[in-house]
Amino acid sequence: MGILEKISEIEKEIARTQKNKATEYHLGLLKAKLAKYRAQLLEPSKSASSKGEGFDVMKSGDARVALIGFPSVGKSTFLSLMTSTASEAASYEFTTLTCIPGVIEYKGANIQLLDLPGIIEGAAQGKGRGRQVIAVARTADVVIMMLDATKGEVQRSLLEKELESVGIRLNKHKPNIYFKPKKGGGISFNSTVTLTQCSEKLVQLILHEYKIFNAEVLFREDCSPDEFIDVIVGNRVYMPCLYVYNKIDQISMEEVDCLARKPNSVVISCGMKLNLDYLLEMLWEYLALTCIYTKKRGQRPDFTDAIILRKGASVEHVCHRIHRSLASQFKYALVW
């Protein structure tokens, strides 16, 4: 019997079993077994762990948001609330075993929301489906880190550490350092600002550690050694992250107030549908999308049909979105 069949057998037996004092232990045992099989299912197969691939879900819509969090913080409940997709939610951990996409429609944009399995400490090393979950997170435009408001802050720092360890930088911008390896000429080091954390000597040491002996380095901001290393190593992902504290129906007003004041944080209750509108507003801000409406001469624009682009998009981007031949024949645009 495969694990999936075993799981379904136990689930059936739990459903069959009447809940009362006499069956308490039996049910408890079944649930423990269920959790064990689910955990086994979450162990990555050897081939999957070596490749570190994500779940195979097509990117669609105008932007992608990934839900990252420990098990049972309410990720699936949230997806089912915000989209027309239903994702199974339950009180036991690892209810969700794969990536489930839904769509949030907001201001005329389609935002793809991805429900993912819960991740745990050690996820980056391949514990559970952690590696796959993180691989999906890398492809997102914004990460929602969902946290259980009734649990301590330690969950937040643990998850941050996991993402850090695989090169995901949350709510940080790319360090403003020009770095170019060369064929010869040694290391040329310059800075346009006063450096308080790095010196020429340190930069050289770090570069030698990476076996780089010829390069041009220009610091345009006062970066730390870690940030410099990020630049050398490359392949870092700089990701906006919204910390969402769910289940505030379970804590006191004072505690809610304290969490709500943290930077990049929103407090909600999926159970009582609290503050979800505000979360959407914040999400929209973090996605940094912009709505562009086209209009015919002498007519009003159609505000139900927006072209959604990243902030900073040019008229040329708009042309490409309308038709690929438009930009080359383009003469002028009136922009409001």
Ligand SMILES: Nc1nc2c(ncn2[C@@H]2O[C@H](COP(=O)(O)OP(=O)(O)OP(=O)(O)O)[C@@H](O)[C@H]2O)c(=O)[nH]1
């Ligand atoms: N009190 C309270 N319970 C909630 C809230 N949101 C979700 N829950 C409950 O929390 C439990 C876990 O919810 P899920 O949505 O399955 O959590 P998940 O993060 O998807 O869990 P996994 O898929 O196992 O990682 C369920 O019993 C939900 O009913 C909330 O706002 N308040």
Ligand SMILES: [K+]
């Ligand atoms: K759950």
Ligand SMILES: [Mg+2]
């Ligand atoms: Mg879930």
